[in-house]
Amino acid sequence: MSNTNEQSPERLLERFNQKFGRSDEPVATFFAPGRVNLVGEYTDFTGGLVFPCGINQGTTLLIRRTHNNQYRFASTNFDLMAQLEQHEISQTYGDNWINYPLGVLDQFIKRGVSIDGFDCLFSGNVPNGAGLSSSASIEVVTAFAINQIMHTELSLLDLVRVSQSAENDFVGMQCGIMDQFAVAFAQTGHAMMLDCHSVEHRQVPLNLDEHSIVVSNTNQRRELNESAYNNRVSECQRALELLAPATGITHLGQLLPEQLAQHEALFKDDPKPLMRIRHITEENARVRAAVPSLEAGNLQEFGNIMNASHDSLRDLFEVSSEPLNHLVRLAREQTSVLGSRLTGAGFGGCTVSLLPTCDVDAFIATVGPAYTEATGLTADFYTIEPGNGVRAISPVKLP
The missing domain is CATH 3.30.230.10 (Ribosomal Protein S5; domain 2)
Incomplete structure (x- = not known):
């Protein structure tokens, strides 16, 4: 809607x-x-x-x-x-x-x-x-x-x-x-x-200590059924078929980064699934690290994890887009922003950024026009209340 x-x-x-x-x-x-x-x-x-x-x-x-x-x-x-x-x-x-x-x-x-x-x-x-x-x-x-x-x-x-x-x-x-x-x-x-x-x-608990979550909508239209989403599902299924006999896993969420490193040779003829699975194993590790960093009040570490997640989605899973990358780059150029990443399936859609509440208006006033100048698109911004x-x-x- x-x-x-x-x-x-x-x-x-x-x-x-x-x-x-x-x-x-x-x-x-x-x-x-x-x-x-x-x-x-x-x-x-x-x-x-x-x-x-x-x-x-x-x-x-x-x-x-x-x-x-x-x-x-x-x-x-x-x-x-x-x-x-x-x-x-x-x-x-x-x-x-x-x-x-x-x-x-x-x-x-x-x-x-x-x-x-x-x-x-x-x-x-x-x-x-x-x-x-x-x-x-x-x-x-x-x-x-x-x-x-x-x-x-x-x-x-x-x-x-x-x-x-x-x-x-x-x-x-x-x-x-x-x-x-x-x-x-x-x-x-x-x-x-x-x-x-x-x-x-x-x-x-999202104890953000006077920080806010800002969602930025690229307004780049995408139709997921016509995008590469289901292709990514297929690539991951191929990877599971290769890894299951060697590792005993039943689903890729069980795979640890060190296990994947031991079996990379399985992908010598089909490197794309290896890229996808490297993202998945590292992303699971990022979630495991993100929750305790947030609970400890280490918002900078949480922001760093958000940044690493986007970079992996862009480079390994290849689901970002130029408008998404522009919004993330512009957000990260603001010195008060702790982290920014695409959220959702990618191929367009939104980014999510973490920054001090007192800087939200300035963030929108700076990033919005710069994004339009770079892409010709007009972004919408929402401050999220869980x-x-x-x-x-x-x-x-x-x-």
């Missing part, structure tokens, strides 16, 4: 009634945040470590059960509206945002849940395609809402897996579990260290 159309609950209910009409059936309201990943990129689908947090931007969903075996989808962000029968659920609906809630609905039906129809209105202020998990926000809020209104009593972790399966199997993006998990389990004022294989996680995960919002009653 785009970063426009941020509206009050009362206005959203008015919009809902305008689109779908009034009914005696209650309208329930839910919210799921986006997320920003502070360090630990491209480690989730290999069963490795990540360190994300929820953000204050997200997706609001108003939903009403209809009992007519029809499903209507609308958004305040886009003009497209869809009305589907149950037999139409199992196929994608063009190439647009509706596939995310549609994929979730498909997963519920495949799990044997009888859903007798609903109307739903989405409104989001997470920038689309920016690496802040706008899609996971839609998926998780949809799963959470269906679970509530249909009384299916799935656990929050079950809803995360439903949402991930929707993205993997319906949308076709082979993401790991991080985005959906972070959107569901985020806590105010915390980031989480998540093991994406075991899903063990630990909430870590917030709670998916939740119900109190019903709104119009007078």
